[in-house]
Amino acid sequence: EPEVTQxxxxxVTQMGQEVILRCVxxxxxxxxxxxxxxxxxxxxxxxxxxxxxxxxxSEIFDDQFSVERPDGSNFTLKIRSTKLEDSAMYFCASRxxxxxxxxxxxxxxxxxxx
Amino acid sequence: xxxxxxxSGPLSVPEGAIASLxxxxxxxGSQSFFWYRQYSGKSPELIxxxxxxGDKEDGRFTAQLNKASQYVSLLIRDSQPSDSATYLxxxxxxxxxxxxxxxxxxxxxxx
Numbered sequence: 001e002p003e004v005t006q007x008x009x010x011x012v013t014q015m016g017q018e019v020i021l022r023c024v025x026x027x028x029x030x031x032x033x034x035x036x037x038x039x040x041x042x043x044x045x046x047x048x049x050x051x052x053x054x055x056x057x058s059e060i061f062d063d064q065f066s067v068e069r070p071d072g073s074n075f076t077l078k079i080r081s082t083k084l085e086d087s088a089m090y091f092c093a094s095r096x097x098x099x100x101x102x103x104x105x106x107x108x109x110x111x112x113x114x
Numbered sequence: 115x116x117x118x119x120x121x122s123g124p125l126s127v128p129e130g131a132i133a134s135l136x137x138x139x140x141x142x143g144s145q146s147f148f149w150y151r152q153y154s155g156k157s158p159e160l161i162x163x164x165x166x167x168g169d170k171e172d173g174r175f176t177a178q179l180n181k182a183s184q185y186v187s188l189l190i191r192d193s194q195p196s197d198s199a200t201y202l203x204x205x206x207x208x209x210x211x212x213x214x215x216x217x218x219x220x221x222x223x224x225x
Contacts, residue, residue: 033212043158043202043215056210091157095211102148103213105157 002026004106006092012112016081021109023075023092032075033093033103034067036060043091049075082113116141118205120216128224133190135219137203140184146206147179147186151199152218158202162188193223 005024013019025032034046047057049067057065066078075094079086089110093103117140127133139147146165150158164170164177164186176189186205190197200218207214 031211035213042217043204043213045212045214048210048212050210056208056212089155089157093213102160102163103211104160105150108157110155 004092004094004104006090006106006109008109009107010110010112012114013082015084015113019079019082019111021077021079021090021092021111023077023106024073025075025092025094026096026104027073029094029096029104031055031095031097031103032069033095034077035091035093035105036088037091038085038088046077079111082111084113087111087113116144116205116207116214118203118214118216120201120203120219122217123220124222125219126222126224127193129193129195131193131223133193133197133221133223135188135190135201135203135221137186137188137216138184139186139203139205139214141205141207141214142181142184144184144205144207146211147177148204148206148213149175149177149186149188150202150204152202153199158204161201190221193221195223195225197221198223 032049037043048055089108092106095103148163149161162177164179174191178187202218203216204213
């Protein structure tokens with residue numbers, strides 16, 4: 001069964017460093033999303049991506065964040081200068097086209113900023 | 115601000131019982147509703163989705179939707195210890211179908 005994959009599973013970085021989180025969505029999906037979940041809190045929407053551009057972003061997704069689809073398979077989230085409060089689980093999701101299609105989630109990347 | 119609310123629990127049921135999980139949402143225009151299961155430290159795993167008022171059954175799981183009351187529920191019949199997890203309610207919002215999430219209800223099924 002097709003699945004969304006994410007790398008790395010765990011990333012430890014120092015405050016101020018740049019990190020890139022990688023995702024490989026399900027191959028025939030066209031809508032991609034990033035969410036994050038701070039420990040003990042709700043899952044929060046960060047950004048949606050369609051047709052090679054950002055279709056919507058949340059208030060959290062400020063200038064420190066960017067997304068890219070550098071090739072036909074990968075979908076990346078970059079945080080330019082990490083802060084302590086960026087420590088969270090980051091989930092990538094993808095969905096197919098059509099009226100009723102659910103989002104499938106990758107296993108997540110745990111980002112720890114020290 | 116679109117909100118999704120769940121009772122955080124914990125909800126504790128004996129093995130074999132019915133577990134009932136509830137969710138309310140604020141956006142009356144919402145059309146699609148999802149239940150995900152999340153084990154500690156893992157990603158959300160889709161259990162069921164529902165779009166129409168009424169009940170939808172899938173094995174031991176039944177989702178119920180009442181759009182007039184802005185209420186979604188999940189029933190788990192014959193609960194098993196392996197069902198112990200946090201159950202997340204998510205509601206689709208906007209043209210880009212982002213998901214707005216509840217905090218989740220922690221379910222413990224006791225052998």
